[in-house]
Amino acid sequence: MTTFSLVSGNPRLLSLTSLHHTPLSPPKLLSSTLRLRRRRTIAAQSVEDSVLLVNPTSTSEVRGEGEGEGVVEYDWEQEWYPLYLSRNVPVDAPLGLTVFDRQLVLYRDGEGVIRCHENRCPHRLAKLSEGQLVDGRLECLYHGWQFDGEGKCVRIPQLPVGAKIPLQACVRTYEVKDSQGVIWVWMSHKTPPNPDKLPWFENFARPGFQDVSTTHELPYDHSILLENLMDPAHIPISHDRTDWTAKREDAQPLRFEVTERSDRGFAGKWGKESEPAPLNFLRFEAPCVLQNNREIVGKNGEKYYFSGLFLCTPSGQGKSLLIVRFGSTRRSPLAKFFPMWYFHQNASKVFEQDMGFLSSQNEALMKERVPLKQLYLNLKSSDTWVAEYRKWMDKVGHGMPYHFGHNTVSPPKDPAVVEHAPAGLIAGVSASSPAKGGIGSMYAPNLANRYFRHVIHCKECSSALKAFQSWKDALSVVALVSTALAILVSGRQWKTLLVVTATLCLAGAYACFKAIELNTTNFIRTHRRL
DSSP: OOOEETTTTEEEEEEEETOOOOOOOHOOOOOOOHHHHHHHHHHHHHHHHHHHOOSSSSSSHHOEEEEEOOOOOOTTSSSEEEHHHGGOOOOSEEEEEEEEEEEEEEEEEETSSSEESSSSOOOTTGGGGSSEEEEEEEEEEETOOEOOTTTTTTEETSSSSSSOTTOOOBBOEEEEETTTTEEEOOOOOOOOOOOSOOOOOGGSSSTOEEEEEEEEEEEEHHHHHHHHHHOGGGHHHTTTTTTTTTGGOOOOOOEEEEEEEEEEEEEEEEEEEESSSSSEEEEEETTTTTEEEEEEEOOTTTTTEEEEEEEEEEETTOOEEEEEEESSSOGGGGGGGSOOHHHHHHHHHHHHHHHHHHHHHHHHHHHHHHHHTOOOOBTTTTTTHEEEEHHHHHHHGGSSEEEEEESSSOSSSSSOOOOOSHHHHHHHHHHOOGGGGGGOOOOOTTTHHHHTTTTGGGHHHHHHHHHHHHHHHHHHHHHHHHHHHHHHHHOOOHHHHHHHHHHHHHHHHHHHHHHHHSSOOOOOOOOOOO
């Protein structure tokens, strides 16, 4: 047995003796010294890391426990979920949507009232979203069964004369509300809708408040999407020069201050570490609502309000539907000179820039299937909100179909279902859209393409796309005719006029082509040389 004598703070070996008075061999001496140095280095590094990384919030978490700590009663069905912007709900076709693994169909009845049913015909389980609207009734296109707004079957073409429609021939309905321009659905049939849980956004009700709202279908889990949206530190890097607000040289440590924690979420202030006080206020509220607000006082004392609202619907394993609403009570006068579809394309580009990172993150989480404290290194100066959100998931995740928390994890029990032959409104629009290819071409939805991620969910962009296509065709025809006439005519003035006309029309057709390309592009990241 060997004993060591050390000077405090100095790992150098000063003397050693043995109980048997036999000297320690040089290899053993070296090995013991290295181990001691390594322990001291790790201890010093741990102290330094504790300053940088987000700390555990409880003693049990420090000990590596805490799985059941702070768990609260929660049922994901007893919530309002954002479904769609009300202005984008089609008037002439049903729309298929999903909340977690629950498939829904949304449509307007004959009086324009928005209805929501389970997306499954009681006859042979065909999707009702693949059907059509007939006199305000929802018809299944498999055998023609029709349903009214209350889910009652009102017509079965194959029923014998005089026979009554079976009582079981009805579809389950869901309560929906149109609030501040968004359609919300109450998912529970066990409890009546709770109006107190329906979100209300104060800034959006202020006089003079204007917003730009877009919808995006994204190929990763809604929890990863929420993480990304509550992470301001990535903006200067991921979105460098996307607009004038993001520059990679502005990447810096941030300051976070949690002011509220509850069973339904959290809130707090954040800002640059160099600022005297945090200027932004972030709030996350169950089940999937995130808002980031800022209040600015002008020189004359007038207050201006800015909001970024993100409604992140879980639309199945590895999928989410995002409604983004940016608005303020003060808008640049230059904004009115740009069409709405232009702002939408810029918003689409932002989410495309993050898509590769977040999709790979989703893949890693599904593969690892462990709590995120084993995978993430959350910095206090950038990731405080991410840590708060994942710890909130620890509290309520047991009441969700699946979740990934800080200390706990409950992966999906069933594998995701991949639709190899999509149909319904989306497939119909995509197959018939001239922007998606040549004559006779059929295209299945592809989330790498901006058209399927955004345009099909947006009336403004869909209308703009059709207009650009029509103008491109018309200008191309005029250019062709003008060129032919310029060849045939002999008068110099007429020839010059026709050539100029053909040139201008070709330029216009090319501009329309580029606008169409912008709305139907597959995103490819071009790396900047530093």
